[in-house]
Amino acid sequence: MAAPIGRRNLFAERRRALLGIAGVATALLLVLALNGIFAGVMRQVTKVIDESPADVLVAQAGVRNMHMVYSVIPAESVERVRAMPDVAWAEPLLYDLDAVVGHNGERQNSYVFGYVPGRRGGPSRLIAGAAPGPEEIVLDRLGAQRIGARVGSSIEVFGARWRVSGLTDGLTNITNTVSYVRLEDFARVRQTAGVVSYVLVGARAAPGALARRISTATGLSALTRAEFSAQERRAVQDMSTDLMRIMTVAAFAIGLAVVALTLYASTLSRLREVGVMKAIGARSGLLGRVVISQAVWTVGAALSLAVPLTFGLGWVVERASGSISLAVEPGSVVTAAVAAAALGALGALVPLIKVSRVDPATVFRRAS
Amino acid sequence: MNLVLGARVPVARRNILADRRRLVTGVFGVGAAIALIFLLQSLWGGFQVQLGSYAKNVGAQVFVGDLGTRTSWESSVVPLAAIDQIRAIPGVERADPIFLRSTILTLHARKVFAALVGYEPGALGGPWRISAGHGVQTAGEVVIDRTLARQHDIGLGDALEVQGARFRVVGLSDGTRTWMSAYVFVSREAAAGLYKTSGTASFILVETTQPAAVSARIAREVALTPLEVRELVRNDRKLIAAIMQGPIELMVLIAFAAGTLIVALTVYSQVVERVREYGIVKALGAGWKRLFAIVLGQTLVLAALGLIAGFGLSKAGGWLVIWLRPQFWLSLSGTQALQVVGAAAAMALLAAVVPTRRIARLDPASVYRG
Numbered sequence: 001m002a003a004p005i006g007r008r009n010l011f012a013e014r015r016r017a018l019l020g021i022a023g024v025a026t027a028l029l030l031v032l033a034l035n036g037i038f039a040g041v042m043r044q045v046t047k048v049i050d051e052s053p054a055d056v057l058v059a060q061a062g063v064r065n066m067h068m069v070y071s072v073i074p075a076e077s078v079e080r081v082r083a084m085p086d087v088a089w090a091e092p093l094l095y096d097l098d099a100v101v102g103h104n105g106e107r108q109n110s111y112v113f114g115y116v117p118g119r120r121g122g123p124s125r126l127i128a129g130a131a132p133g134p135e136e137i138v139l140d141r142l143g144a145q146r147i148g149a150r151v152g153s154s155i156e157v158f159g160a161r162w163r164v165s166g167l168t169d170g171l172t173n174i175t176n177t178v179s180y181v182r183l184e185d186f187a188r189v190r191q192t193a194g195v196v197s198y199v200l201v202g203a204r205a206a207p208g209a210l211a212r213r214i215s216t217a218t219g220l221s222a223l224t225r226a227e228f229s230a231q232e233r234r235a236v237q238d239m240s241t242d243l244m245r246i247m248t249v250a251a252f253a254i255g256l257a258v259v260a261l262t263l264y265a266s267t268l269s270r271l272r273e274v275g276v277m278k279a280i281g282a283r284s285g286l287l288g289r290v291v292i293s294q295a296v297w298t299v300g301a302a303l304s305l306a307v308p309l310t311f312g313l314g315w316v317v318e319r320a321s322g323s324i325s326l327a328v329e330p331g332s333v334v335t336a337a338v339a340a341a342a343l344g345a346l347g348a349l350v351p352l353i354k355v356s357r358v359d360p361a362t363v364f365r366r367a368s
Numbered sequence: 369m370n371l372v373l374g375a376r377v378p379v380a381r382r383n384i385l386a387d388r389r390r391l392v393t394g395v396f397g398v399g400a401a402i403a404l405i406f407l408l409q410s411l412w413g414g415f416q417v418q419l420g421s422y423a424k425n426v427g428a429q430v431f432v433g434d435l436g437t438r439t440s441w442e443s444s445v446v447p448l449a450a451i452d453q454i455r456a457i458p459g460v461e462r463a464d465p466i467f468l469r470s471t472i473l474t475l476h477a478r479k480v481f482a483a484l485v486g487y488e489p490g491a492l493g494g495p496w497r498i499s500a501g502h503g504v505q506t507a508g509e510v511v512i513d514r515t516l517a518r519q520h521d522i523g524l525g526d527a528l529e530v531q532g533a534r535f536r537v538v539g540l541s542d543g544t545r546t547w548m549s550a551y552v553f554v555s556r557e558a559a560a561g562l563y564k565t566s567g568t569a570s571f572i573l574v575e576t577t578q579p580a581a582v583s584a585r586i587a588r589e590v591a592l593t594p595l596e597v598r599e600l601v602r603n604d605r606k607l608i609a610a611i612m613q614g615p616i617e618l619m620v621l622i623a624f625a626a627g628t629l630i631v632a633l634t635v636y637s638q639v640v641e642r643v644r645e646y647g648i649v650k651a652l653g654a655g656w657k658r659l660f661a662i663v664l665g666q667t668l669v670l671a672a673l674g675l676i677a678g679f680g681l682s683k684a685g686g687w688l689v690i691w692l693r694p695q696f697w698l699s700l701s702g703t704q705a706l707q708v709v710g711a712a713a714a715m716a717l718l719a720a721v722v723p724t725r726r727i728a729r730l731d732p733a734s735v736y737r738g
Contacts, residue, residue, distance in 0.1 A: 174611055191565075324615065
């Protein structure tokens with residue numbers, strides 16, 4: 001059986017090997033954490049849509065999502081859609097972005113929804129209190145906590161005061177929280193009589209076909225919940241892609257430098273042995289494999305370290321911030337693994353050149 | 369008797385410069401980590417500048433929103449009837465309404481986040497610098513940012529769909545972009561039509577030479593919230609910082625850890641290779657302070673070179689970023705630059721620990737054994 005020379009060389013000086021592995025792991029952690037934060041945001045931003053009971057969402061023509069956009073459609077659209085074949089139910093929803101303000105002046109950005117209590121479109125579950133009555137509001141638990149509010153507190157939104165009637169959960173993310181008021185209160189304080197933002201639709205037939213029929217009949221934008229959610233993700237994704245790319249390239253450069261350093265240092269310290277191996281007939285292919293096996297060991301160990309580290313970091317960040325969720329998805333681990341392999345291959349280049357240039361005679365010269 | 373190693377022998381510098389290839393790789397690695405920190409700080413700084421560009425350049429000194437409004441990101445609804453009240457206040461030179469709403473444009477199958485501004489042609493609120501074409505004059509016209517137009521091959525006279533309605537591009541504005549959004553200007557009449565409102569606006573912009581006094585009068589006499597530009601910009605920045613600063617700081621922290629590890633790895637490798645020489649130095653009587661100074665000297669040299677390389681790399685990277693993505697602005701304040709210098713020094717200090725421990729455990733007698 002062949003001796004694992006590469007591994008032995010690498011771990012001959014354990015501390016150096018560990019420093020190298022830790023360095024590469026940190027670079028991979030950078031990539032994984034970046035992707036994890038992004039994936040976490042993605043999961044959070046669509047939660048309110050994914051949990052919606054609607055099979056189809058109808059919006060203003062040209063509007064295909066909710067994040068950072070404002071939709072206005074005539075209120076009569078609700079009746080029009082409701083009367084269409086295969087529509088099980090249709091409910092209006094008013095929506096706007098504002099800040100909820102606690103009594104101590106603490107502010108939290110919030111999606112504010114106006115819905116008809118007792119009908120669809122409100123919070124999917126309440127963990128405390130009740131649905132909103134007149135001039136009342138339901139807040140998300142974390143959002144309420146941030147502005148120091150609880151059931152019964154008085155808070156401010158849309159320039160008006162509201163009593164907190166209940167709390168929902170799991171809808172506060174890095175950018176905003178979610179709040180619910182009665183449709184008529186929303187329309188009154190926002191002066192939006194005669195219009196709604198969205199129509200939520202329950203389907204008796206295939207949602208895709210129904211969405212197309214609604215769109216054709218009304219001239220409005222109608223998408224299935226899955227399509228709407230995908231558009232929402234796309235909007236957030238397209239806003240952040242460039243920044244993500246910049247940071248990923250920088251992380252890749254850091255990782256490359258660490259791999260190259262580790263392999264170069266371990267190769268350099270074993271140059272005499274390489275000379276001996278060459279002198280007793282080892283071919284370049286074997287010596288190349290030794291360097292490559294060191295690269296594989298370095299990036300493999302780094303990846304095995306980086307993945308649990310990312311989970312650990314996610315746990316810490318989530319507990320520390322409450323709203324930043326770090327989701328490690330299989331796709332991003334595969335990306336990191338591919339990046340690590342590329343780093344290993346590139347990092348091994350310089351040591352490979354160095355090894356190929358070693359003159360076997362140097363062994364005897366230095367020994368004499 | 370202990371022999372004293374000549375204090376003038378630049379051991380640290382000689383050791384770190386002994387292997388040029390390793391030094392270059394180490395400097396490149398530390399440089400990449402520091403460049404990332406520089407770049408993150410510059411991007412964040414640039415974003416802060418961009419955030420205030422509309423409010424600072426539009427020509428108004430006070431933004432009047434509905435009660436409780438603190439930022440330009442919140443939806444504010446003010447009655448147009450309030451304009452006459454505001455215009456009547458002494459010190460108000462001009463007061464004009466604007467519509468301000470975020471929207472998403474779909475350009476080349478890509479979602480582009482935009483701030484839609486509806487303004488009265490010729491009044492406050494429109495683009496302050498137009499590089500081609502002219503400002504909006506009628507309801508069917510739109511002015512978009514020059515860099516956005518270039519990225520998506522949009523020219524004067526082309527059609528642009530906004531909120532399901534088609535507009536004709538009549539002007540290209542300058543300095544109206546942030547890395548995640550672009551300002552899009554239409555007439556207030558068009559914006560009111562898009563959002564089916566009448567009798568309201570988002571903000572009333574006030575031009576005055578006495579912003580503090582005018583704000584106080586508006587707060588007292590009109591049931592709305594006046595925000596001086598300085599305050600509005602500060603609030604906007606605070607809001608965005610609450611969202612983005614956490615992830616950016618996390619990235620900076622990881623880059624800092626990576627940089628520290630690279631410095632430690634480079635110097636440690638060098639220490640391991642010259643362990644016999646360190647043994648001799650110890651045998652000659654050098655104490656731990658002298659040994660730590662030698663190691664720290666090396667980590668400092670490496671961090672300093674890494675800092676220079678990082679600055680250069682971040683400049684080159686920044687140039688590339690701006691060339692490829694002109695929506696990004698870079699701005700690095702003196703304080704931010706000093707923070708990065710401090711981070712590099714901290715890297716050097718932390719990185720010196722592991723190699724020093726290695727030398728500290730070294731038995732001087734081992735030198736003679738070998």
